[in-house]
Amino acid sequence: MSSLTLEAQSSRWSVLAVCSAALMLPLSFSAGVIATPAIAVHPGGSPLALSWITNSFLLSFGSLLMAAGSLADRYGRKRLFISGVLVFTLLSLLTPWLPSVVWLDIVRALQGGAAAAALAGGSAAMANSFNGEARARAFSMLGTSFGVGLAAGPVVAGMLMQAAGWHSVFLCCALFGAVALLFGTRYLAESRNPEPQPLDWAGIITFSTALTLFTWGLLQMADGGSTPLTRILLLASLLTGALFVFIERRTAFPMLDLSLFRYGRFVGVQLLPVATCYCFVVLLVLLPLRFMGFYGYDALTTGLLMLAISLPMLIIPSIAVSLTRRCHPGTVSAGGLLLAAAGIGLLSAVTPQSSLLLTLLAMLLIGTGSGLPWGLMDNLSVSVVPPQRAGMATGIFSTVRVAGEGVALASVSSLFTFLLARLANHHHASAESLPTLSAGSAIDSALLPMAEHAFQQLLWVLLVVTVICAVAIWLCLVPRGKQIN
Template structure:
């Protein structure tokens, strides 16, 4: 239900422009924050856990609350929630510019993630109401490309801002984008609601967030404390308990936050595979590569940002190419081919880094291949996500998909960071067999964050070149694992989505009264 008459084409473009303007700030908060992490750590201090939460606090809050935000958007108004989210993001970004400790940065990043969830859920649900059919596909492709622009230029802009003004300027830039959206975009939007929207599923939201938080915190703590530590095992046990409670709650709720019955449809499952795939072949690299380039290979933030452009620049063009290819090929085939290209790029990147023992011009080709391959499903999955439920349940559709994407990103980052620390620990045990296990574990955790100087302090008998070799070995094995994951996701895309086109009608119909049939 819309509170105003349907807008003309100019009005729809204004809505698209407002959402895209806000969407520029979200990837900058992610990729820019990753580039800024070493600078923040040097300025404010902190152990590996608190430094890791600079990114993970944002992603955890963002991912765990998207489904709840989708419900609130349908119930209280998409424009209202979008405006509240943008305002909260702007204020928290401004506050980050004045943070005086690493703990305050982590807390404000969590607040920023909550606001980002509201902005994205409200904005994408509003777009789904304004556009239909091929126009909707083009609108969501434009949104995906906008995210790509933010990801493409985020590292370069962050590197330049850090070099010129310091890391605080990154968050000030995000606040500026928010202010522009509030001043010029939001007033041109119209309000819309779902007359049959359900109430917020507090039990589902709480159990889901708790499960995700326990799992993430356990993965962050495990490398330094040990996987069987008394502080880590209870976290994973609590994660399992909360996850079971979430499933029980959702199966017994009349209109749940997450309709688990949708997972009976292979096509729905296939759509969720795509953001998971891009998490492991693309998103995690936006974090771990700058940490490597700056902390281990010795590049400054500006040069690291330029190197990262090879990975992210294809996102400026490839999503549009993917949308054009749907005239002749299915979305599943395009996505599967893209993921195979990304897997080949990951394999080639591992070879280039092993051959040169560090970053250089040889990594540009493989990084371009990864960016191109990941860009093909990136340009299609937003449009596919809104085709799997009725239009009136757009908040739920975008909430489920966006949660899979963002929560998957947070989980993937935690998994990859923990795996890199574990692999580095194995390498260090070989290099320093007489060192205390606790010191090796702490050094490996520091090394995984790119802090080679702190790792050397924990192992004074190990030289810097030896630490670099241990890191390079661990990083190579990590890329091998990411290659395998990406290939498996490619096969899943072919299996579940090979006959699906983004223009297809939804496979779920809706009976009168807003109940899925």
Template sequence: MLILVGICIAVLVLPLNFGGAAVSAPAIGTALGGSPVAVNWILNAFMLSFGSSLMASGALADLFGRKRVLAIGVVLFALTSLGIAAAPTLLWVDFLRALQGIAAALVLAGASAALAQEFDGRGRARAFSMLGTTFGLGLALGPLLAGFLTETFGWRSFFLVDAAIGLTGFALGVPKLTESYDPAAMGLDWPGAASFTAALTLFTFALLQGPESGWSSPLIIGLFSCAVGTFIAFVWIEKRASRPMLDLSLFRYPRFVGVQLLPLATAFCYVTLLLVLPTRFIGIEGHSAIDAGLMMVSLSAPMLFVPLTAAFLTRWMSAGAISAVGLVIAAVGMLWFSGLAPDAPSDTLTLPLFIIGAGAGLPWGLMDGLSVSVVPKERAGMATGIFSTTRVAGEGMTLAIAGAILAVLTRLKLSDALAALPPVSRDAAAEAAQRVATGDLPHAVALLPALGQPILAQAYDGAFHILLHILVALTLASALGVLLFLGRTPSTASPTDTGSAVLGGKGVAD
């Protein structure tokens, strides 16, 4: 039991950092300065390196040992947190956040694969359930903790506490963990890892740089072209590798595709809001970091109990049906939230945010258990690597796309106001729109002083509402896809059964 508690505490730093960094980002940008793109990289550098490293981390866990990879990841995460707390410039923060994402990938891959080896049957299901609850706890507490620490002691204190929590988990759980390997592991697929990372990096950088450089500029067209080319190279490499990092043949199974669709769906209806809303609350509406953290609790608190409810409901409903219902509920909550005025009292936001979080919590509670069933137990590192890569890479891409949409729509919303002014440089207007999209109203006002803060804030609000409607449409489309892929076979599994039982008694690798 101490092993499980220690691992959960060590893993807790990931969701704490995930939501907490979003609350701290405006303070970091104000304190250290930097362009809107550089401020965006506080979140995106972590998400990008996290997502692109997960499959490689899973392979490394199988090859070199799950305990060893977990230990290295926790120590590296703590060291990078300490480095961020001491960073003198925003460039250093972005660099260390990228390194921290790699550490997070090692932690998650090592911990998930280690738990799969350490526990069997019902014990394994309970262990993964506790791991999921830990993520829910971290998501619920991260914004609140970051808001309190940032407002009281400064943004650097959050990363110091993050490091302390990770090292505590390391001391409690890692020494007692039994080392395990995949006896059939043949080494890391370096060409596949390099091409996948390159494709993801190029695509994300193009999305972030597009609003500033212009979507038709040679730089952006070149970045997107190179991203497509390297992704095609990745697929070609994986098809010919003797032991690929990603077994593409698994995508022939509808249930496997359905499992990978779940994290994308929750990225649309939950994760994007978890990271974008603090910018709105702090940067646009002027709330303090503590108040923003308190408002974010309404969104994240359902993750403490709704995932367990989802596991219990599998007695009577299929995983796909439960997940689809949850996504529809989340979409309803987003529609409600989109109708609220930006100056609405804080307490009126509580219920729609809670509904969004509760709806997203239903598929969230089933995803990890389902993912374990897609490959044999011996390939647990690869199984968690594939699923976690889909989750984190999808979340990172969704966040980058949402930021680009906000910047473009804000610029469009400002077009009428800009037309009534003397000629304004295109670069100044584009940068101002990006500043507004990242919640940096003072710099935006300095770039366009003739417009003033109310007009800029109104442009953001209009862009934000359109973004919410786009996310609602994507969430509903995802609900339909999940129902088609995972909703046909009712599950007779108990809440303590494994993910393959939830899939209808047969994993795709069987």
């Protein structure tokens, strides 16, 4: 067998390793949403503690990604990938022995840090190993894997919970971790930046603190409204964020090169994950909670219904790459987001009395539209910087994606609480009896019309955000007249 053939096989196996991790990480996130109502029963916990099952993972994941990108460039991308996957897998195996939700929240936060290492190291290693069309295909597979992991989570969780309880949802992630370790250890090539920068510890600490305080403030708002603690947390996050910008503008080797945001193309690329957070990712959380909490469906039925929004992620990202041979990727991405917005608009018209087919059609449109930018944005993210800065590029993009998911979920939960409280005040209902989007437990039938109305208003907000992002992405990417390769 020729050395060229061996190299090609090694490249394919290395992509399999990174894509296995890309399945494992979002699967752990989205599957946890389905498991939350069961966790609320045993071991049990407050709505705020239950919300941290998802948000502690996203917070540490998002806040540490840029730091992980710098570590990957400095100490080795393969080394960081293997370390992150190993720690994540071991923590997944630990979940059956955790005594309370608080301990689960702590483990989930640690998993988020391990996920940051795995994703930053693996994607940077791939960016260094491939070029041109081969890199576009590899990152399309990475994006598809990440999307399938997110979307398949509810389905997998529903089946596992039906058979073996909620612990099995997290244990399943360890299987993907084992695959990533097996092939990554053997086939993934080691690489690093030959001229690594010193670590920006001040930037890492202030960024992580600002993101944590902001998300915590939003979650407090969703749980208890505008309290003094909420205002203190949000103000502290604003001040810490300003300190982060001050540090990054003056340090010689910043974690985040703020000068990149002067370029419209770079800004447009960062808007892609923001848009998909609000038109796709938040619905992977909201729809299962709606099906279980509003309609009373069990976990397995809910998981099967979620196939309508998840199945397009299996094929649409690959189609998006093919479409870029005739259309600019900015046009494909913006068009997909507008299609997703149309699906959200249709979903907002759905009521408990509507045909189930109408709900499934709306979800299918959302999944199809979201899949178009999803298949392009990973490759676009590493195309705006030189290969030696791949760690920073993937770190910035992945941070926007994952931190955006956490902020989007927290902000949407807060907005739902606000809309529901306003309706309750109008109808003179007790605020203490109002449902939340955190636990997914069934709500009183008398409150269902009010909750449905608030949910429909929330969907219109998501529609508006998606359309604004679509227009901004088209303006930032398409007028340049040059495709990003």
